[in-house]
Amino acid sequence: MIKPLLKDPPKLSVPFLDLNEHNRRIAHEWRAALDAVTAQSQFILGPAVERxxxxxARYVGVPHCVGLNNGTSALQLALHACDVGPGDEVITTPHTWISTTWAIxxxxxxxxxxxxxPASYTLDPGLVERAITPRTKAILPVHLYGQSCDMEPLLALADKRGLVLIEDAAQAHGARYEGRRVGSLGRVGCFSFYPGKNLGAFGEAGAIVxxxxxIAARVRRLRDHAQDGRHHHVELGYNARMEGVQGAVxxxxxRHLDDWNAARRRHAERYGALLAGVPGVRLPTATDPASHVWHLYVVLADGVDRQILIKRLAERGVATAIHYPTPVPLQPAYAHLGHRRGDFPVAEDVTSRCLSLPMFAELTDDQVEYVADAIKDCVGCH
Ligand SMILES: Cc1ncc(COP(=O)(O)O)c(C=O)c1O
Structure with missing residues (x-):
């Protein structure tokens, strides 16, 4: 049973994400960096992007990073640079933002x-081998919600079967797998710097590492109309360059990412402690808590109606979101693949019940506690 509407207005309001506060705290730093870009009119690529x-690249622990215009391009150019194309199959997850699949x-x-x-909500390595056919060229796992996939069996399989492993690390800047940063494990790692990500730009941006x-040289060429010299285009290229302003920001x-990720980790621990044993919500599992960067804190509605819970939380001033409501293969855009309800039982269960709670570095302890109390209040646990 979920409790009905409150009579009084909420005590506090907790946004899902507060980018204003996030950017305000370091305004003096990015203003100076933006001034340098505008003073030199270096709006596309240039020294700020190179820096x-x-x-x-140093942060992830690889020799190369190529700055791009967004994360979707990062995935597309990574696949292109690995010669994945018509006739090839790429094994991936049904539970992700649609871009993973668009790129394929x-x-x-x-x-x-x-x-x-069912525990991590990332690609189940045990199911991958059965999906390999003579046409399989690549595996494209997603480090979802800030947590690395179980990479060891995927890397072993890619090695054994001669497949390319490309990581979609768009939700996991700074996350680690057995000590190594995600993005550095496969042939290519792809990042998005969409403003709401753990590391977010002032607009669209992405990168491969x-x-x-x-591969680095090819993506560097591909992003700039596939030129290997001025007006000499060696293959079909793209306009996928990172802007100077985004590189500067x-x-x-x-420089702040590790501190922000540590704050997210603290908030996740607190949610976990405050909500442990509360009926109505199943808490997320961190396979390795020290390595998770909590891009999202996603609970599952457990025996309560998700839509009603969302509404009741909104009445109490708590904003929530759903990541994601439909498995990608069941989207109309992929109807031609012929998938049906029942093909992906775990993803279908998760998509029908998942609910993302407010999660960002600047959340206060009071806000975290307020969200937890609001959930307890909604599910009648006070
Ligand atoms: C898992 C995942 N892959 C790819 C992308 C695409 O990134 P972008 O929005 O920068 O194109 C995103 C982010 O939106 C994402 O969350």
Whole structure:
């Protein structure tokens, strides 16, 4: 049973994300960096982007980072640079933001979905081998909600079957797998710096990271109309360059990323402690708590109606969101693949019940406690 409408207005209001506060706290730093970009009119690529590329490559622990216009392009150019194209199949997860799959389709390949692990909600490695066919060229796992996939079995399988492993790390800046930063484990790591990400730009931005010199050089060329010299285009290229302003902002923000991720981790621990044993919500599992960066804190509605819970929390001033309501292969855009309800039981269960609670570094202890109390109040646990 979920408690009905409150009579009084809520005591507090907790946004899902507060970018104003996030950016206000370091305004003096990014203002100076933006001034430098505008003073030199270096709006596309240029020194600020190069500085960020070097710093982010160092942070992830690889020799190369190539700055791009968004995370969707990062995935597309990574696949292109690994020669994935028409006739190829790419094994991926049904539970992700749609871009993971768009990129596969953009290069002319076919997405092949396997279900997710019921604890981590990431690609279930145990199901991947069965999905391999003679056409399989790549595996594209997603480090979802800030948590690394179980990479060891995927890397072993890619190695054994001669497949390319590309990581979608768009939700996991700074997360680690057995000590190594995500993005550095596969052939290429792809990042988005969409403003609400753990590391977010002032607009659209993305990047690939890699230890492979040839892949880095190819993506660097592809992003700039595939030029290997002025007006000499060696293959079909893209306009996918990172803007100078984004490089400058990201270079400033990267210096704070570990502190922000630590704050997210503290909030997640607190949610976990305050909500432990509360009926109505199933809490997320961190396979390795010290390595999770909590891009999102996602609970499952457990025996309560998700829509009613959302409404009651909103009445109490708590904003929530759903990531994501429908498995990708069941979206109308992928109807041609012929999937039906029941094909991905775990992903379908998670998508029908998941609910993202407010999660950002600047959340206060009072706000976290207020959210937990509001949930307890809604599910009649006070
Ligand atoms: C898992 C995942 N992959 C890819 C992307 C695409 O990134 P972008 O929005 O920068 O194109 C996002 C972010 O939106 C994402 O969350």
């Amino acid at each position: 960020f590329e070097a710093a982010f 389709s953009y290069v002319g390949a076919k997405p092949v979905y396997v279900d997710i692990d 890699t230890s492979d010199d040839a 990201l270079d400033v923000k990267l």
